[in-house]
Amino acid sequence: MLEKTADRLIVAFNFPPFTDGSAVTVAKRIVEADVPVDVIAADLSAVRSRDESLMDLVAPWLVEHHTVKVPVLFADERSLIPFVERGLRAVRQRRGLPYSEVYSRSMWPHSHFLAARLRSEGNAHRWIAEFSDPILWHVDGTPRPSGQISLSGANLRLLRAVGARAQDFLREHATVLAWAQFVPFLLADELVFTNDQQLQVMLADAPEWMRDDVERRATISPHPTLPPSHYAEERSPALPTSSGCFSIGYFGTFYPNRGGGEFLEAISLLPAHLRERLTLDVYTADAGRLLEVAAHLGIADNVRKQAPLPFRRFLQAAGGYDALLVNDIATSPFGVPSPFLPSKYSDYAGSPAGTMAITQPGSPLDQKPNRWRSHVGDVDGIEKMLTRAITSLN
Structure with missing residues (x-):
């Protein structure tokens, strides 16, 4: 009381x-x-x-x-x-x-x-x-x-x-x-x-x-992370995927022109036998440009638009993925790697899913614990990271 x-x-x-x-x-x-x-x-x-x-x-x-x-x-x-x-x-x-x-x-x-x-x-x-x-x-x-x-x-x-x-x-x-x-x-x-x-x-x-x-x-004081109980309550499984498929979740507006495009390009470069084992679910209200870019790159089957979730439902759903994607901005004109720490990292950090971070070297996000990591601008490095992630399910 x-x-x-x-x-x-x-x-x-x-x-x-x-x-x-x-x-x-x-x-x-x-x-x-x-x-x-x-x-x-x-x-x-x-x-x-x-x-x-x-x-x-x-x-x-x-x-x-x-x-x-x-x-x-x-x-x-x-x-x-x-x-x-x-x-x-x-x-x-x-x-x-x-x-x-x-x-x-x-x-x-x-x-x-x-x-x-x-x-x-x-x-x-x-x-x-x-x-x-x-x-x-x-x-x-x-x-x-x-x-x-x-x-x-x-x-x-x-x-x-x-x-x-x-x-x-x-x-x-x-x-x-x-x-x-x-x-x-x-x-x-x-x-x-x-x-x-x-x-x-x-x-x-x-x-x-x-x-x-x-x-x-x-x-x-970085953005706080809620206790584990907020992620575990009434968690629903991830959307259906094929056996052995590596599922990635992204919650929020996905900007192909702010680093997200590199991630999509890296997916397109994967060999077909690996690409067919990868899904990216993007929970956003506006995915028009994202889906256009995905179709242009030939990866429309890998990228799925999902409706935004209420905050507490998002926390619970996040645990159903193999990885949660977070990225730094593409460039930093401030004389430091980045003065911005994406707030969604704090929400991802409490989830049993691992974070997959695309970072500016030396940025606050780069200094955080991340299960998978590659760097902004390094499309080949992102492709190799995705390859490691997919084959880790073998």
């Missing part, structure tokens, strides 16, 4: 039951911490579908769950300011004493803005800010577009919470995404990154006078 009040507040713009990668990670953080929490989140009905199994996953730890209705705009004050103000109102109406801790996670940027206000105005004694990815950059190294920050009203309250030097810096970098990174850098008590290369890329965006203090408060 949960306590009637929670001493920890979760601020997560994207939160269950909405299907969103960051919502899943926040839910797993709550399971991992195993303490009662209150939650302030947004209504994402306009942009995300619902997955009630995600809410079932996190429900045992929820005391109060407040859903805020605001315009759903990514890096835009027209969405951010009402989320902050309505979230503050919810805390003031429902809470007497300050929370001992507030936790927030990007993406989306809204979460850090509300948490910063709560921490700076005394509604929480400690603030943990987690970053899912480098906020300012897309995976291809291009800048993420961002709306401007107006230096008036509620935003002036955040400016007053930092020193003069930091105020000048924030005025010079008055965009939503810049503030979503640098306000936590200035005010959060703990900064959580999923891998060290992500930390290094984000530190490079900060002025030198800020970096040492950020590193002092930084924690590296």
